[in-house]
Amino acid sequence: QVQLQExxxxxxxxxxxxxxxxxxxxxxxTSYYWTxxxxxxxxxxxxIGYIYNSGATNYSPSLKSRVTISGDTxxxxxxxxxxxxxxxxxxIYYCARGDTGLLDALDIWGQGTMVTVSS
Amino acid sequence: DIQMTQSPSSLxxxxxxxxxxxxxxxxxxxxxxxxxxxxxxRAPKLLIYAAxxxxxxxxxxxSGRGSxxxxxxxxxxxxxxxxxxxxxxxxxxxxxxxxxxxKLEIK
Numbered sequence: 344q345v346q347l348q349e350x351x352x353x354x355x356x357x358x359x360x361x362x363x364x365x366x367x368x369x370x371x372x373t374s375y376y377w378t379x380x381x382x383x384x385x386x387x388x389x390x391i392g393y394i395y396n397s398g399a400t401n402y403s404p405s406l407k408s409r410v411t412i413s414g415d416t417x418x419x420x421x422x423x424x425x426x427x428x429x430x431x432x433x434x435i436y437y438c439a440r441g442d443t444g445l446l447d448a449l450d451i452w453g454q455g456t457m458v459t460v461s462s
Numbered sequence: 463d464i465q466m467t468q469s470p471s472s473l474x475x476x477x478x479x480x481x482x483x484x485x486x487x488x489x490x491x492x493x494x495x496x497x498x499x500x501x502x503x504r505a506p507k508l509l510i511y512a513a514x515x516x517x518x519x520x521x522x523x524x525s526g527r528g529s530x531x532x533x534x535x536x537x538x539x540x541x542x543x544x545x546x547x548x549x550x551x552x553x554x555x556x557x558x559x560x561x562x563x564x565k566l567e568i569k
Contacts, residue, residue, distance in 0.1 A: 448511035
C-alpha cells in the first residue's frame, strides 16, 4: 500500500526558501503525477503543481515564478521549493499522487506538514 | 485557468437527510471532475473521481453526476461521520483547480 510522508522545517523566515520533501513508500513513482497542494489556516485547498515521471512539471500561474518541483525516482521522493516566502505562504502543505487511471484524481495523500513563515 | 465554483459554501443538515452540493466549471471539463472529503485536522480523501466513479471503500450513499460544466455530489441518508468539508477539483487542464469548499454541519 502506497504511503506518502512530507518532511521539512516547520518555520521559515520571510524572504527565505521553503523546502519540503515527500517520501513515497510501498510503490513505484513511475506514471503518476506527484503533486503538491497547500491549505492556509481555515481556508480551502490550493493546487501548487506537479511533476510527472521525474521530468515534466506544471505549476500554478500564481506561484510559478517562485516554485520548483523536482523528483528522484531512484530515491522514491519528490520535493517542493518555494522561494521568497511571505506570511501568505503559511499553510499546511500536502503531497499527493495523481493517478492517470483515475483521470488524474489525487487518490493518495500525505498527512500534511504545517509551515509557518515568521521572523 | 479554469475556475470552479461550488455551492453552497456551508450547509446544515440532520442525520438521515439527503444533501446535494453543486460545482460549476468556467469551461467544459468533460468528466474530469473529482470530489474530496476533508475532516478537521485530516488530509483530504478522494470520494469520487471522473465525475461519478467511487474508489474502493467509499460508501454507496455517496454519488456524483454531471459532465461538461455542471456537476453535483449527493449524499443519501447522512451519517454522523459525513459531517465534514467537501471540495470539487477539475483535473482536465493544469492548474488543477479546486472549488472553494462546502462545509457540511449538523443541524
